[in-house]
Amino acid sequence: MKSLVALVLSEIHQDGVLGSLLFICFINDMSEVAHSSLQMFTDDTNIFRTVNNPEQAQLLQGNLNTLEEWSNLWQLRFNAEKCKVMYLGSRNKRIEYHMHKEGVKVNLQTSKREKDIGVYVYLKLTFSKYCKKR
Numbered sequence: 001m002k003s004l005v006a007l008v009l010s011e012i013h014q015d016g017v018l019g020s021l022l023f024i025c026f027i028n029d030m031s032e033v034a035h036s037s038l039q040m041f042t043d044d045t046n047i048f049r050t051v052n053n054p055e056q057a058q059l060l061q062g063n064l065n066t067l068e069e070w071s072n073l074w075q076l077r078f079n080a081e082k083c084k085v086m087y088l089g090s091r092n093k094r095i096e097y098h099m100h101k102e103g104v105k106v107n108l109q110t111s112k113r114e115k116d117i118g119v120y121v122y123l124k125l126t127f128s129k130y131c132k133k134r
Contacts, residue, residue: 026074033070036063041117045078057095068099084111086123 020042027045031038036049036059047067051057071077080099085108087094097108112123 027076030067030070033066034063035066036060044116046116051092051095054095057093057097061097064097064099080106080108084109084114086111086114086121088123088125 023042024040027040030040030045034047036047039046039048045067047060047063049056049060049063051060068078078099080101083099085097087110094110098105099108100106114121
């Protein structure tokens, strides 16, 4: 069976204000399912919490699992290959976290530098490298 061809007379541009507003309305309840801190800006989401012991690490992994369940329910899946972990603090245990890609468990990559809303965040929370780039 084939689908019929249809003329599309309207669209929402990805960079448009309306598209971003509709997207925010769509993902607005994401923060209600996670019990860690969430920071969301358009299509970027950061989850973070203090992890000083294995129980706190399990809570963070549980939050990642819950967010994945939410994303599967709404058919708005996270791209596990783009999700990264940044370990802050010199005594951080560097516990591995994971998500799933097409049902397969994928360990999240670690990062020493991430760009967040146009500002680079470095592992040591310094801005010297960012200032040198300007």
